[in-house]
Amino acid sequence: MDYTVVYFHYGLRSGNKPSLRWLREAYNEFDRKYKKNLKALYVVHPTNFIRILWNIFKPFISHKFGKKVTYVNYLAELRDHLNYEQLIVPPDVIRHDERLRATQKSGPLPPVKSPPPRPPLPTQQFGVSLQYLCEKNKGAIIPLVISQTVAYLKEKGLKTEGIFRRSARVQLIKDIQKLYNLGKPVSFEQYGDVHVAAVILKTFLRELSEPLLTFAVYHHVLEIVRVESSLRVTTCKQIVESLPEHNFVVLKYLVSFLHMVSQESISNKMSASNLACVFGVNLLWPPQGSVSLSALTPINIFTEILVEHCDTVFASRCPPGQVLP
Template sequence: MDQLIAKGKVDSTSRQSYYDSGERAYNALMSALESSKLKQIIQLQYHFNSYHTYLKSSYEYLDKQKDKVLDIVKNAENDYKNFKSKEKQKQLVWVPVSMSGDTKRVFGMSYQEVIERDQYHNKILPFLDDSFKYLEEKGLRIHGIFRVSPPKPDLDSLRERIDRGEEVDIWGIEEIHLVSGLIKLFLREMSAPLLTFELYGDWIAAIDEVSTELQIQKVKTLVNRLPEANRVLLYRILTLCIKILANQEENEMTIQNLAIVLSPSILKERDTDAQSLVDEIHKANKIMVFMLENYDALFSNF
């Protein structure tokens, strides 16, 4: 068409119509491009707003959860220290009494047997007695008490000293989680759980009773059937937990938190397969929660 126009073979009306069509096509194309750019800009703005909202909510969440995040960081740091101290851990390998001839061992033993062997008339080991008093004075408001783990090498060293019969100054320990970790370690390594293997079925039956009144009656009877040393230690543990729960707004340790970290060491079956382990832990948690919720009724005459 341009060549025909150049040669004068197209009249003025057709020529104008041609140019008008071209202009309209050009304008339509530019309009489409601008519209496309605008759409992209709107999409980008939407994405930026979404990221801004996401980041804002993330920062708000982190600010609310900062204490838990600090717990995670602290545990990670402790794990790193444990990893870096392999040589030190080798030096702290615990040697059983049967191999070392040491008659002062208390970890990994029957609690009642240790109390009878060493003739503790108040039915509580001195380092445990000091640990409970220490936590009652210094640890009730500590965030994550019993949940946060101390460095393993420090805990192993403390256990070694106690098993050698050394006098350990619990009150001289600065890391509060080390003292709570020591109590957990002792409970976990007992050769028989605090509520005993023999009474496991009775504990489960008691907690499955239909009424709270019957549950309290049966649990109270079972507490009285425990060896005296076990009964005293159970009372000290639950009493400490009650005091921790009174400060849970500061330490963020709920009744469920305490049950989760302590109950697996207090009640378990003698032989447990992997399939029934989860159910066993659930039942132990349930019993621990029940004893804490009904502490006054169970231990009013203790």
């Protein structure tokens, strides 16, 4: 799976600094796929030491890997590259960043804050609620982004190996989001890459103002690990049936599609378990902060049950006007 690493360099001392030999051996120990799948390595608050170290390592590191490294002098610059709000930044690093920025101007600078939210456009598709989309999209139950990406992926991507695991160019994803938010037509055919539609679908879910599974069920989902294995499908069914009708319908539409994807796992290598690892954190997160490592296991278990047993989980409740993928 593609991944990104953010390295906070502040805090490195002589007592915790690894030797050059150890670093070289550690780099060689990683399998090629880990180096290939690294999307970007951001080095935050680099010092002369890290720059010298990088020059020493250049002869041993591939040219392609070297191009993935980006120096970031201040935390604010990370916002141009990734979703800063999803990062857990140590308090010491934040204070160090404030001190660095204070030296650039006279007097201390206030902490970096997100700009105040702008009112959504009438055509906004990302970063709003399901209710807002339903009202603005003439009562359409399934959001436009979900229906279009699912339709395209059903036709082009069901057998694509690693579907939902690969990334796409950040700027391209932002451009497509802008088209959607401005109410302009989007045709995934022109990009010739099913992974673009897959990333757009995940991004849409992740940027909902409230997760599709809602905040209300968060702690109930975390308790799934305490339920006996034989009773977990029934428990998941009860949790899903407690959702508001709109959320239930959209979730069933999405999960029915993911079940179709899992049925092609021989070709696409995306079993229900693999899909759960990708979609779990995009379907549910806590009201405050990001998903903790301890919460990942129950969320993934819950999502895997949804995908693998979707016919049972969504069987009895059939709201009027329901749409299937």
